[in-house]
Amino acid sequence: MTILLSLRGVSKRFGGLQALSKITFDLPQGQILGLIGPNGAGKTTLFNAINGVFPATGGHIIFRDKDVTHFKPYELAKMGMARTHQIVRPLNELSVRENIMVGACFGHENQDISNAAKIADEVMEFVGLMVRADQLAGSLNVAQKKRLEMARALAAHPVLLLLDEVLAGLNSSEIDNMIQTVLKIREQGITIIMIEHLMKAVMNVSDRIVVLDYGMQIAEGSPEAIVNDPKVIEAYLGDPRLAERLLEEE
Amino acid sequence: MKRWLHPGFWLVFVLVVILGLWPIFLKNAATREVGFTILLAITMAVSLNIIMGYTGYVSFGHVVFYGLGGYVGMYLLNSMDASLPVAVLGGGAAAGLLAFLLGKAILRLRGAYFALVTIGVNEAMRTFISNFKPFGGPTGIELQFSIYKPYGGPAQALWLTYYAVAAISIFAVVFSYFVKSSKFGLGLMSIREDEDAAEVLGIVTPDVKTMAFVFSAILPGMLGVLFFFKNGNVEPRDAFRLGFSIESLVMIMLGGQGTLLGPVIGALGYQRLRGLLLTSNLMIGSWALKDFQLVISGILMLLIILFIPSGLIGWLKQRIPALRRVLL
Amino acid sequence: MNAGTILTSLVDGLLIGVVYGIAAMGLNLIWGVMRVINLAHGALISLGMFGVYLLFSNLGLNPYVSLCLIAVLGLLMGVIIYFVGIARVINGPYLSTLLATFSINMIIIGLGTAAFTTTPRDIGFSLGSTQVGPLTLLGTRLVAAAVTLLVTAALYTFLYRTRMGKYIRAVSNNRAAAELMGIPSSRVLALSFGIGTMLAAIAGGLIATFFSFTILSGDLCQQKSFIIGVLGGLGNPLGALLGGLILGVLEGLLPLAMPNTWVPVIEFLLFILILLIKPSGLLGGRQ
Numbered sequence: 001m002t003i004l005l006s007l008r009g010v011s012k013r014f015g016g017l018q019a020l021s022k023i024t025f026d027l028p029q030g031q032i033l034g035l036i037g038p039n040g041a042g043k044t045t046l047f048n049a050i051n052g053v054f055p056a057t058g059g060h061i062i063f064r065d066k067d068v069t070h071f072k073p074y075e076l077a078k079m080g081m082a083r084t085h086q087i088v089r090p091l092n093e094l095s096v097r098e099n100i101m102v103g104a105c106f107g108h109e110n111q112d113i114s115n116a117a118k119i120a121d122e123v124m125e126f127v128g129l130m131v132r133a134d135q136l137a138g139s140l141n142v143a144q145k146k147r148l149e150m151a152r153a154l155a156a157h158p159v160l161l162l163l164d165e166v167l168a169g170l171n172s173s174e175i176d177n178m179i180q181t182v183l184k185i186r187e188q189g190i191t192i193i194m195i196e197h198l199m200k201a202v203m204n205v206s207d208r209i210v211v212l213d214y215g216m217q218i219a220e221g222s223p224e225a226i227v228n229d230p231k232v233i234e235a236y237l238g239d240p241r242l243a244e245r246l247l248e249e250e
Numbered sequence: 251m252k253r254w255l256h257p258g259f260w261l262v263f264v265l266v267v268i269l270g271l272w273p274i275f276l277k278n279a280a281t282r283e284v285g286f287t288i289l290l291a292i293t294m295a296v297s298l299n300i301i302m303g304y305t306g307y308v309s310f311g312h313v314v315f316y317g318l319g320g321y322v323g324m325y326l327l328n329s330m331d332a333s334l335p336v337a338v339l340g341g342g343a344a345a346g347l348l349a350f351l352l353g354k355a356i357l358r359l360r361g362a363y364f365a366l367v368t369i370g371v372n373e374a375m376r377t378f379i380s381n382f383k384p385f386g387g388p389t390g391i392e393l394q395f396s397i398y399k400p401y402g403g404p405a406q407a408l409w410l411t412y413y414a415v416a417a418i419s420i421f422a423v424v425f426s427y428f429v430k431s432s433k434f435g436l437g438l439m440s441i442r443e444d445e446d447a448a449e450v451l452g453i454v455t456p457d458v459k460t461m462a463f464v465f466s467a468i469l470p471g472m473l474g475v476l477f478f479f480k481n482g483n484v485e486p487r488d489a490f491r492l493g494f495s496i497e498s499l500v501m502i503m504l505g506g507q508g509t510l511l512g513p514v515i516g517a518l519g520y521q522r523l524r525g526l527l528l529t530s531n532l533m534i535g536s537w538a539l540k541d542f543q544l545v546i547s548g549i550l551m552l553l554i555i556l557f558i559p560s561g562l563i564g565w566l567k568q569r570i571p572a573l574r575r576v577l578l
Numbered sequence: 579m580n581a582g583t584i585l586t587s588l589v590d591g592l593l594i595g596v597v598y599g600i601a602a603m604g605l606n607l608i609w610g611v612m613r614v615i616n617l618a619h620g621a622l623i624s625l626g627m628f629g630v631y632l633l634f635s636n637l638g639l640n641p642y643v644s645l646c647l648i649a650v651l652g653l654l655m656g657v658i659i660y661f662v663g664i665a666r667v668i669n670g671p672y673l674s675t676l677l678a679t680f681s682i683n684m685i686i687i688g689l690g691t692a693a694f695t696t697t698p699r700d701i702g703f704s705l706g707s708t709q710v711g712p713l714t715l716l717g718t719r720l721v722a723a724a725v726t727l728l729v730t731a732a733l734y735t736f737l738y739r740t741r742m743g744k745y746i747r748a749v750s751n752n753r754a755a756a757e758l759m760g761i762p763s764s765r766v767l768a769l770s771f772g773i774g775t776m777l778a779a780i781a782g783g784l785i786a787t788f789f790s791f792t793i794l795s796g797d798l799c800q801q802k803s804f805i806i807g808v809l810g811g812l813g814n815p816l817g818a819l820l821g822g823l824i825l826g827v828l829e830g831l832l833p834l835a836m837p838n839t840w841v842p843v844i845e846f847l848l849f850i851l852i853l854l855i856k857p858s859g860l861l862g863g864r865q
Binding site: 366 | 666672673674676680682683684687688691692801804808837843847849850
Binding site: 074085089091098103105106152156 | 455
């Protein structure tokens, strides 16, 4: 079991605010890791640190046996890391196909333009955007944009995929579809970290879960263990005694 | 190979070839002068479009490459006895080098700050060259009349520069299409749409932007040499005239930024309009219409900004989707 | 060169610098409130110059009296320009407002050139000079400095002591939130733009009492205002005054050490450097 990503004491400080404190965990290849926590816990901040957008101010991030703590986002993309954003960022004036081709062209496979077009077709088939291939990305609705965001990340054939709230804003049938898609992605051998608020999805999909609260890592383990962890319940509900009562009731 | 069959490209290519060959076909010096001005405008607009329309970095001071290239070329011609081709290449290289060095520094700025700093760069260059003795200070460089001898005399030299400008314009259009349809171009347009997302997707933005900037600078540098060679002299005021870059901006906006055809049509339209105004004898009261060139350009640009910001080609593509295949 | 000449040059530079600072205050205000770089500022400065000139040569009106009228006209012009050219694109990409203000500049300068041609004008107005120790101070400079202080105090009072001023600060802080609080942002923006142009016109009027000028001088002053504005921090109207002082020092002292023609080079290089190193200016906070 190779460890693909390793976080050692990762911290992030914005001026006076300690957004992340000593986050530490290992991510084996092929695993789906769920990253949960109340709003403002620092989940997207952690993604930004791993992805190089706002690098960590303390600690180390080791990806594919290299210390990438201060690498730029494009360097990490070239190493096989891909990511979706919580608030989608389509390349508006480019078509759906062109958007996805960007992923293939500049990801770690560095495809040329004609291969990228072929890969784009495959990925569009996979996420179900084929019919909109020539439509401008800016004209899609939210659910379609989310699928585009995912497609763009997949086109790079990444080794590690960071998914930031891919289920937000979707209705229940769209959610079921997306969950199936995520599982299919894992079948292709891609390792995934998923930030998600939707408990049902996270519990059913993740192999392991890390819980953040106020930038600190308060729990880590299997979905069943996390659900019963009083610290986790307290973080979401705010009242430790309520947590005890709920657990007793079970 | 399939990209070379695109009708949108051939439309633009043929248009520029016709424009280029027209005065040669007519063997007419007056038409040649008009053609020279139009082709110059087209090439400046097409070059600026690479950094502005494709990459999204709006430069107000693009004339600095034209001016510096022109000065370097004139210096080579005057003080180093260089031949015209060497001078032209030298001007292009100097402009490219300036873009490379500048790019690393100023492309870090975004949006309006970048636009502002390009004005500053142009003004700094202009005032510096006005003080730079080897380049003739405020009086500039003046060519001896004998410089035209090796080319068969001034009349022949004028035709020669025209052929060169025509060739450069055709090359500019081909190059612009090549960039737009390549992986490099895809990277540029991604930066334009969302630079941060582009970085996450793996585009090495600092290098890509600098390359685009260099590409956009070389041809103006070469054109500068040809223009001032023809002119016989170069002065700081003429070489670094801010209005010249602004005109290129207006032409791009008129035609449609980020498109292949847009800058060409925009330049053509703007130059024809300007020509009409300058030669018109229309009077409004006691004022001649020709004095209103600046006002009319301003009104034109304001109307475009307010009502059709995507320019003529952009507007046509929105209104008539069938044309999207043909209007690149 | 004795201490007297140096000191005189320095003080003269300072006194002129703060007047440019008024124009820069206008620029900074407009940028601070609505994130618009007003490339039409130079045109308004030119109009201020010509306004004072025309009123003086045709009606014999004292320049400082016509300044009040010019200020009001500058305000009105700004509001009109806002509604005609800028309101429509205020929420669009930055390029739109940039080019919109630039086209307005072209229109005004074009009309001005047609109306006034490019012959230099001079009010020929003098208030004599006073000797203060080794310093020779020109009357016009002193009065202009007094006006500058007055205008700055008035602006400060307006922004921080009146309700409209509070609205303006709210809108510049967070336009959407201000609208949700019921602040009529469109009117606030128009007024802010108008105040900005009013300051430009006032600066123009004062500069007309210093030097001769043409319709194109406004653009030169605009460039200096940009340098000052960037020095002081583009969002900071009061920082513009500091920028004006710094520029004044440069323009006062540099000509003593080098040929006059090198001064603009230094100024533009400084402009570029500040934008690259600290775009929020010397007084600006973190971006």
